Amino acid sequence: MPRHLLSVAVLTFLFALLLAPPSAAGAEGSATAASRAVEPNTLVPAGDLRYAPAAHPDRIVASPAGDPARGFQVSWRTAAGVQAPKLELVVAGDSPDLGEPRRLEARTSVFRTGNGVGHQHRVDVDGLQPDTLYAFRVQGAGGWWSPWRQLRTAAAPGTPLEFLYFGDTQNKNASLGSRVLLEALRHAPEARLALFAGDLVSGGDGEDDNEWGEWFDIVAPVAATMLVAPAMGNHEYAEEFEDTPQERRVMGAHWSHAFALAGNGADGAEASTYWFDMHDARFVVLDGTSALDLGTARAQAAWLDGVLRDAASGDSPRAWTIVVVHQPMFSPRQDRDNALLRKHVLPVLERHRVDLVLQGHDHVYGRRGGLVEGQGTPQYVVSVAGAKQYRLSPEARATMAPVAEDTQLFQVVRIDGDVLRYEARTATGRLYDAFSIEGDRASGRRIVEHVEGRIDQRDCIRAATLKGRADRCWE
Structure with missing residues (x-):
């Protein structure tokens, strides 16, 4: 092939590569590169109050008592103004009729955060039976309750x-x-x-x-x-x-x-x-x-x-x-x-x-x-x-x-x-x-x-x- 025709062929090939749509692998690589920006620690946009304290109870967590066979401690959060809400507790059953629950009043403290002032609540649950499944829920404000949760108390030594x-x-x-x-x-x-x-x-x-x-x-x-x-x-x-x-x-x-x-x-x-x-x-x-x-x-x-x-x-x-x-x-x-x-x-x-x-x-x-x-x-x-x-x-x-x-x-x-x-x-x-x-x-x-x-x-x-x-x- 004459040299000038070879040059034209090479240029035509290079232009075709530039103008052609990217291959699947190339598109994936470009997408990957485009998505490699450093991700912030949270998904919450700046200024968004997604986690502001509210009337509904949130951040509910139960932790072990010294004897988890007989009790546990529960903490949760609400908006400010909710004083001494209650925790309700009942032995879990198969019927949606859980029966009359035991009611325990929480201790409340004020907690100020970057998302506003809230109230933190705590209940120490005791007097429970070992290896028993309990249902409990916690109270917020204005008629709010959490969903019922279920925890099984610790069993005696010898239980897996x-x-x-x-x-x-x-x-x-x-x-x-x-x-x-x-x-x-x-x-x-x-x-x-x-x-x-x-x-x-x-x-x-x-x-x-x-x-x-x-x-x-x-x-x-x-x-x-x-x-x-x-x-x-x-x-x-x-x-x-x-x-x-x-x-x-x-x-x-x-x-x-x-x-x-x-x-x-x-x-x-x-x-x-x-x-x-x-x-x-x-x-x-x-x-x-x-x-x-x-x-x-x-x-x-x-x-x-x-x-x-x-x-x-x-x-x-x-x-x-x-x-x-x-x-x-x-x-x-x-x-x-x-x-x-x-x-x-x-x-x-x-x-x-x-x-x-x-x-x-x-x-x-x-x-x-x-x-x-x-x-x-x-x-x-x-x-x-x-x-x-x-x-x-x-x-x-x-x-x-x-x-x-x-x-x-x-x-x-x-x-x-x-x-x-x-x-x-x-x-x-x-x-x-x-x-x-x-x-x-x-x-x-x-x-x-x-x-x-x-x-x-x-x-x-x-x-x-x-x-x-x-x-x-x-x-």
């Missing part, structure tokens, strides 16, 4: 127990966190308890009311059928006198209003530490931020030692012990080291051979055993439910297995007699980690790994986040 554990939800709760909690419900139909390992929300030092509104929205399906036991994370704290020599951490106002907790905690951290027994397990919730930043590490360790000593005594026999704390004993993220927790709290966990230590904070997945070689427990786990994803440190890759980056997860734990089975699943329900702890504490427990069905290790495939941060995998 299923519960859920979530690492940090923290940001983009409505957009991306909701799918994790909904998927968890599909895999734990008998769950009676949901544990949250702190950093429930992110921005505004935990004081962004829209973020709290979205957190309660995504938790609502879980909270409608089971007890919710949260640990306090560093993002639930606020900074007082920020950027001054007097700067200090203080508990964010939302925490004490949002949750009605057992109130049996450690000295100096009474509002954020607590314990309770369910079936064959004793659960203990610590406050790592208070321990690290507010000087309560020694007091929490001493309190934990006493609570765990009771668990092994004849006065309160519980076969299993589970501790929840936000900051990990062994941090899987680069350049994090919670030395005060390892100095004061870790020896207590090891001495009592706590079975599971469930943690958050580092936004990756990692599991490792304790300090005593050949001893099955404790098993230390770090997980993340939310969208923010960090990167693993080289040390974590060398000392933990399995590990994961760039993965939203939830965990299902089942206790039945001398076997505790743990499963970590991804946001799509795929099995990532599974093991059992078997045997009794006196003769020593062993770890049985369940590798069948696990997916391959997940690592971050991005060099940087959309904001250009190389130390994270996703914002």
Whole structure:
């Protein structure tokens, strides 16, 4: 072909490419690129009062009493002006005629947020029967009532127990966190308890009311059928006198209003530490931020030692012990080291051979055993439910297995007699980690790994986040 004709052919081909409609793959790539803008933490448009307090009751959550076989505590919110509304409670039945309910009057406090002034209400429900399904509803203003919810009280030791554990939800709760909690419900139909390992929300030092509104929205399906036991994370704290020599951490106002907790905690951290027994397990919730930043590490360790000593005594026999704390004993993220927790709290966990230590904070997945070689427990786990994803440190890759980056997860734990089975699943329900702890504490427990069905290790495939941060995998 003559050179001038070849040039014309090449130009014609190039113009045809430019003028042709994009292929399916190209269109998909363009759409993906166009949708890769950094997403805000909440779906609420600026200035929208979606989460303003209203006459109807919202943010309803029931948390464990010290003895969840006999009671639970309920917290909810309404607009200001609603004084001492009632909670109605009845043994659930098959008929829509639930019968005459028991009525309990709430304690009410004023709560001011960025969405306006509201009233927070709390009722401590007691005098219940173990292993009994109860229906309850709470009152708002002007004739408003919540829908009836159903909770089953804890059963006696010897009864199997299923519960859920979530690492940090923290940001983009409505957009991306909701799918994790909904998927968890599909895999734990008998769950009676949901544990949250702190950093429930992110921005505004935990004081962004829209973020709290979205957190309660995504938790609502879980909270409608089971007890919710949260640990306090560093993002639930606020900074007082920020950027001054007097700067200090203080508990964010939302925490004490949002949750009605057992109130049996450690000295100096009474509002954020607590314990309770369910079936064959004793659960203990610590406050790592208070321990690290507010000087309560020694007091929490001493309190934990006493609570765990009771668990092994004849006065309160519980076969299993589970501790929840936000900051990990062994941090899987680069350049994090919670030395005060390892100095004061870790020896207590090891001495009592706590079975599971469930943690958050580092936004990756990692599991490792304790300090005593050949001893099955404790098993230390770090997980993340939310969208923010960090990167693993080289040390974590060398000392933990399995590990994961760039993965939203939830965990299902089942206790039945001398076997505790743990499963970590991804946001799509795929099995990532599974093991059992078997045997009794006196003769020593062993770890049985369940590798069948696990997916391959997940690592971050991005060099940087959309904001250009190389130390994270996703914002």
